[in-house]
Amino acid sequence: MGTAAATGVWGRAEQQDFRSRVRGTLLGAAVGDALGAPVDALSLEEIRGAHGAEGLTDPAPAHGRRGAVTAVTQLTLFTVDGLIRAQVRRDTGAWHPPTDLHRAYRRWAATQSDWGPDERRKEDGWLAREEWLYSRRDPSRACLTGLGDDLMGTLDTPKNPDERGAEAAVRSAPFGLLVGWEPQLVLQLAVECAVQTHGHPTAYLAAGAHTVIVHGLARGESLDGAIQRCLALLATRPGHQPVTGALRHALGAVRQGMPTPARVEELVADGTAEGVLAAAVYCALVCEDIRHGLRLAVNHGGASAACGALCGALLGALHGETALPPGWLTELEGRPTVLEIADDFAMEMTQGPALHGPALSSPGWLARYPRA
Template identity: 80%
Template sequence: MGATAGPVWGRREQQDFRSRVRGTLLGAAVGDALGAPVDGLDLDAIRRAHGAGGLADLAPAYGRRGAVTHHTQLTLFSVDGLIRAQVRRDTGAWHPPTDLHRAYLRWATTQRDWGPDERREEDGWLAREEWLYARRDPARALLIGLGDETMGTPAAPKNPAEAGPEAAARSAPFGLLVGWEPQLVAQLAVECAAQTHGRPTACLAAGAYAVIVHALARGEHLDAAVQQTLALLAARPGHEPVSEALQQALGAVRQGVPTPERVTQLVGAATAEGAVAAAVYCALVGEDVRHGLRLSVNHDGPSAATGALTGGLLGALHGETALPPAWLVELEGRPTILELADDFAMEMTQGPALHGPGGSSPAWLARYPRGA
């Protein structure tokens, strides 16, 4: 797998890119946190707990307001894996799916251990963040898929019948590879999805979501980003369920005032393609970011995943300053998310100054080791 030459980065372009990276990661985390308290509840139960209008604000989950789930944890390890792939490229090793798999195995360790092992310097800094060792109801497919060191691939996927949205919900960072061609972004997301969610539609939904984020991060409008993604999907075997779900989302935009029932209909059986379609719809019809995120969690489906997917789209589209500040203040792990976002932006825009033939920063290589 290769990447095309990256964009030319002026100061303004770097600042815009950093804002979109921050927006994507913070937006996904905020959506995840908003949906966490009602995840798994149907709409009637949400309304009984939060009133006729449903959930409108952050509410307690896992003992606090603003708590995130495994969706955010894995999204952060996706970023970590992408940075490590860039650093390892100096050694001549270039297979990003392997680096992502190693990152996901580091996440799996956080779900088994009480806390970080300070002796394992090769794990890098993210795996030593103690707050990430909280177990937040990870889907069984994640624990099985990452339960041993065998890496699933599209030809031999882990959990080949698993159609859920968890792989798509960790795929926003792939879309931030703005120097890559969309086809390569899609392929990387598909290959990494196969490590835990092997049903072809789940893999293609992850690829489609990453490509939409990719277009947004490059400055496209959301409707144009979806149209470009549909054109790309059309060339892939088995794309029909994913394409049809996205077409239904676009069609629903023209059906009048958005309702939770319409979001529920798009989510359907809580498949990956349904959650991605619902996220696209919520991001398109929301009057603002707050409204779009509220729509994304008040329905019968997987509220945390749909919230995370919607937040990633809105953050990539508008940048960090569009996100509700009152929600960001309470967001679990915000300092870590910002630090990782800025590291990713710096690696993607200034990587050669951090490591390469001309010399390397020891501090950077301590944060993102070239080893495992």
């Protein structure tokens, strides 16, 4: 994987492995989000009262159906859309991915206020025409206000500078799938896009941390190795201590015996981004089986959907799509869309020049991902 990403020459086996990890990351995040959605606002006692002594063990109804996802999955899909569009626009000489991601997030913001797709806006591409994405699923105030106008937040002038929630971290997993990029560049891009809604260093560095860990896993590293690389990169960033401290706390918790919901709640702490990320990392470390990892990630009194999504992305990137529970995938809302954009991303990253290079362009691809 590392050689193919570095040289741009992909063999068939390498392409298949990469596609499996891309699918695993996006499906894993969506499944974790959907599993946590029904219990997101409940205490552990309330979860057990509703679902039994073991808590929630299988998908339950939320938003009127089983397998329903929340706004963080919607935003994650628009992250992928923005990354593909950035690659397509690179041919024109216009190369500023944070701007392309901001445009993608603004397309998501339109789904939160419009009744449905506007077929006249061909420049929106195919994802914004998916009608199921127009269901409003508890978007955070920070995401709505941060993306409520055309002014893009930057590191110098971030949107919502006091916002410490985990939503920016959850939507940042796709940046980690840029396996041809160096880790420090992936970290920088994730940070620059996180500040468009979450301007506190804890929130945007947690987003960068999640991205770097996914990046290591997508390149074939071990989970522990990816975490260690992440800690080394974060140590150079001002204000990193809350995030690196939380991740080290998660590593220490692994050695404290059998995993319990109480330990997860301790890591989540007050529910800010670094704690939710640390809890997700802990669940991925102690439960390599995705089903058990996700159950641990959502059965606590914290941000269950966000923690489940973060953990699902990590385990999906580590193991690939075949490790995901088939029964849970069957009920997942929007699964065809997730698979379609995952495969488009994998194709763009491995065959982009053949789709829209200077010598050859596919009209169908440019209709799906317009340069405009």
